Amino acid sequence: MVLSRFWLVIFISSIVFVVISLFSGNSYTIDYVLNGKKDDPILLSEKYINQVPVFIKDSIKNAPDQTMIINRDTLNADTTYVYKNKTVKIFSGVQKSDGLLPTCKSTLLDLILPLMAYLAFFCGLMELLIISGATEKFARILSPVFVKVFPSIPKNHPSISYMTLNFAANFLGLDSAATPFGLKAMESLQEINPEKDKASDAQIMFMCLHASGLTLIATSIIGYRAAANAANPADVMLPCIITSFIGTIAAFLIVGVKQKINFKSASLVTGLMVLIAAIVGLLMYVNHLDLIGKNYFTSNLSALILVGIIASTLILSFIKEKKFAEAKTTVYETFVTGANNGVKTGVIIFPYVLGMLVAISLFRNSGLFEIISNWIAFAFSNMGVSKEITDALPVALLRPFSSAGSRGFLIDSMNTFGADSLTGRLSSIFQCSAESTFYVIAVYFGSVNIKNTQYALGTMLLVDLICVITAILVASWFF
Template sequence: MNRIFLVIVLAAVLFAGWKQFSFQPAADLTSPMEALSTAMVESAAGAVDLAIGLVGVMTLFLGLMKVAEAGGMLVILARLIRPLMVRLFPEVPAEHPAMGAMILNLSANALGLGNAATPFGIRAMQELERLNTQPGTATNAMALFLAVNTSSVTLLPTGVIALRAAAGSADPAIILPTTLLATIGSTAVAIVAAKLYQRLVPMERSRATDSVKTSTVTDSGEASTLAAAEGAYPLWVSIVALVALASLIPGAILFGKALSPWILPGLMAGFLVFGAVRRVKVYEVFVDGAKEGFQVALRIIPYLVAILVAVGMLRASGAMDLLVGALSPVTGRFGLPAEALPMALMRPLSGSGAYGILASIINDPAIGPDSYTGVLVSTLQGSTETTFYVMAVYFGAVQVRRIRHAMAAALTADAAGVIFAVLACWLFLN
């Protein structure tokens, strides 16, 4: 991200400087360098205004998610997908801690609980490394787990919905069906790609014995959650749930516009009723979660300032217009406007960078959050993941240096996410 930020700023300064030399002063014209200076100040102020506007909405959603988490929704989802996971990862014993950690990681990602997903993901990698007969080399299970993570199995992209609401969207939750289709498609491709690529890069045979090692989870919170998720529902229950989830896609395409105004009120009422039925003190837990939302909204201010200033400079310099004009005739034919290209390229590299570009696009009066481009970039943010960050954190936690086919599978999932996001937005908005 350091290099990307530097390149964007230098490109803007150099391009504006080149235009400055040929600029002819006039009473009603602003020089390129003056426009660049103005864009820097206005973008920085706009980033802070955006973050402050985001505080309330982020607080609301994280409060609701805290109620769902306290009510055991994470454990319920984990038990639903467990029968499918044991078939996807046949080399991981069903009762090994690695399986439980992977299930909870994917369940947390599905609910948009990124803060909970990362610790479980690291725990899963550590447990998978204990099963590894070749320490330092990614196993098939590690590569598949990482590919599925980068495909971003997301059912509730709460952060993106909050940002869209702060940007003045008339229907912030319109991205739920498009995100669902995109994430199902990219996850399916991630699984197929990982299974195919592992045949091209087989692991070397090891003389080490394939003994199954277990470990003790030291964190009491993780231990209790892992223990609660140990059981599994019957396979037919998982299949029914998966079919029901997939059936939401055609239903959303046919009736989504009529139902979308009901989504946010329904989510709030549904989560609170769920918590109350599970005997959660919904008000107190909501307030606790809301406190986290306030802190999250404040923490992103420096990232938003950096990215929005860089993007604002690139636009003010004219370099962005040049790039859009060159690429739009090609990408536009495939449903990917050139304005959305920076988002598609940034997403695998930097989560904060992509978040800043998303904010810049949907807050642009010429685009807006409810246009095709606004919905597309929102879907991209909600249905793809920061591939290189995930890979660095998860593999770095267990010091894996030989990643084999993990990168190829993850990038294939990213590309699939873009394609399915375009397809979903085209189906839903046309």
């Protein structure tokens, strides 16, 4: 219900704002909202050639392509005058994201189809783990901790192993693997959900922990920083880990209090201490490496572990081939069955993702997002927050809505202010310390047709806010 109303508010308010801007004269056309492409110039007005300044008119006539560009300043897009069909079109600024119709197309071609391919492959592997009995053994080992965090899940339930693989993939920055494992976990949790259209306690806890974005190896962020010529691309790794870990603990405590979880459980405390020890150990190891060593370690660990998971799954399937024979199938046929289920899941979630991304596209292109961002930045600056911090806030504000959009802001902030500036580093921490909340909710809850997400959205947004505040404090402390 909350998600539905939020979606409607974004959609309707954006449309109203666009229409008002058109009829109030603030916008010349709204076609870009429907058909425009990201980074396309925006049409501001159209005049007859006699209505433009004389020096511009002369320049246009003398130009071979009858186009003139005036450099306004280094921070804003150029103003372009194009003479065509007896009128001069004046463009300035660029579009923030694809329009509504291009978003529909790119959602299918650039997002859903690749996601379906990932789902097909990893769901095929998951099916091998199920038939081979690996998931059952995995669940048995981890049950003592998971039954405390998810008391409504039966002991040794298969969802435990799926959730573990999802968390592990997130920890290592393996986004392509995390989503299929997570969707399989939601599907498994839905089987024991007494109210099929309403999110269960276990599903909410899983979603909030997943969305808190605990990452140990921020591979993509390090890659972006390296491309931006950062002196030490991996220097944000420790702040990213600290910020995302605090966000994860906050998510667990907030949902745990709501669900009345026993925080004094010995197995729960032990599991938490093991996790903290693993993080501290990793940090100590990475900290003693030189620059080349850090880059080599972070770029290879995640990929090596993913290859290890694939190899171990196939080897185990070969060893346990008798179990596949007992199930009247083969290893390859089992993989194909799982892959087919992955494709079906991709088809199911497509409408949910499409609806959310189209609303976000409209929200950004309407100008509402920029106005809200400026208000928030103005409020922060009046509270004494430095400009270096407020310049990074667009990344934090857009992150819950769109990973691609916030990534664009991240790259822009590093190009504008420098990868080694506080703004560039803080933007990097914002990008890796949380998930795209609305996308995650649309994908995961949509995959099992849950309509009532209860308090999941509110909790995830609160955790996003905690991560933003933590990131600012950590970045100020480190840099």
